[in-house]
Amino acid sequence: MSGRDAILEVSRLNVQIQTDRGVVHAVQEASFQIGAGKILGIVGESGCGKSMTCMAVLGMLPAAAAITQGSIKLRGKELAGLADSQLRHIRGKELALVMQNPMTAFNPALTIGKQFTETLRTHQGLSRKQAEQKAIDGIGEMGLSDAGKILKQYPFELSGGMLQRIMIALSLSMKPSLLIADEPTTALDSVNRRKVMDAFRAIKEEGHTAILLVSHDLSIIGALADEVVVMKQGQILEKADAVQLMSRPQHEYTKMLLNARLTADSRKE
Numbered sequence: 001m002s003g004r005d006a007i008l009e010v011s012r013l014n015v016q017i018q019t020d021r022g023v024v025h026a027v028q029e030a031s032f033q034i035g036a037g038k039i040l041g042i043v044g045e046s047g048c049g050k051s052m053t054c055m056a057v058l059g060m061l062p063a064a065a066a067i068t069q070g071s072i073k074l075r076g077k078e079l080a081g082l083a084d085s086q087l088r089h090i091r092g093k094e095l096a097l098v099m100q101n102p103m104t105a106f107n108p109a110l111t112i113g114k115q116f117t118e119t120l121r122t123h124q125g126l127s128r129k130q131a132e133q134k135a136i137d138g139i140g141e142m143g144l145s146d147a148g149k150i151l152k153q154y155p156f157e158l159s160g161g162m163l164q165r166i167m168i169a170l171s172l173s174m175k176p177s178l179l180i181a182d183e184p185t186t187a188l189d190s191v192n193r194r195k196v197m198d199a200f201r202a203i204k205e206e207g208h209t210a211i212l213l214v215s216h217d218l219s220i221i222g223a224l225a226d227e228v229v230v231m232k233q234g235q236i237l238e239k240a241d242a243v244q245l246m247s248r249p250q251h252e253y254t255k256m257l258l259n260a261r262l263t264a265d266s267r268k269e
């Protein structure tokens, strides 16, 4: 893929965190690209730098962290170094985030409908009726039935899996160029996990959005991603086509991750 075809192009990204015990090199020299309708998976054990990579792209790094080197281009536009106000504007329009725990993404005191339609009205200037219709369509596309009823419900009345799919529907209704999903299935049971995975497949098929999918679970990444990046201690150890990486891993660490997954799967049987 040439830089021109990429929705997201990250080059030689460094993220450092200032701590009481010195500087943590959370991301070092990370480079990758994602095209429209493609999923790039990032895998690696806890603390390897997956979330910091996502937060850097989103411009949402914690106060102690900073990008110290590199470039993050979204549709060719440089994001690294932009002011907060400019980034906020881009985030609302072009970037969407799906987090691990959908419960925390919703306001518990407001109905789903209120939250969904207010977001659409703020960002897209739709009328109440138009926003409601768009919410119903979006929720329906995520495989949930009776979207009209869901809009009247509060977050606590819905399961984690339903909320996660509503979150994805809300993100997609903004027609983002890039969707960042950080452990989107980790908190879900196996039935809901499958449904959320179907939702990602549907986004892929639609072909508009590039997806950065973070997971510590290689089964999820193997099932969904086109390309995979394996991270360890802030560095990318291996980057390959997903089928190739799953069948012929090059790096010892990737082999270890794959073996760990096979052992865990055989325990489940």
Ligand SMILES: Nc1ncnc2c1ncn2[C@@H]1O[C@H](COP(=O)(O)OP(=O)(O)OP(=O)(O)O)[C@@H](O)[C@H]1O
Pocket: 017, 018, 019, 024, 025, 026, 044, 045, 046, 047, 048, 049, 050, 051, 052, 053, 062, 064, 216
């Ligand atoms: N707020 C923080 N203050 C100091 N160090 C941090 C902070 N957040 C993360 N780190 C450190 O930055 C490095 C990268 O962390 P990051 O959260 O990106 O890892 P991760 O791969 O997403 O892990 P997990 O799967 O547990 O979320 C780790 O060494 C971590 O300890």
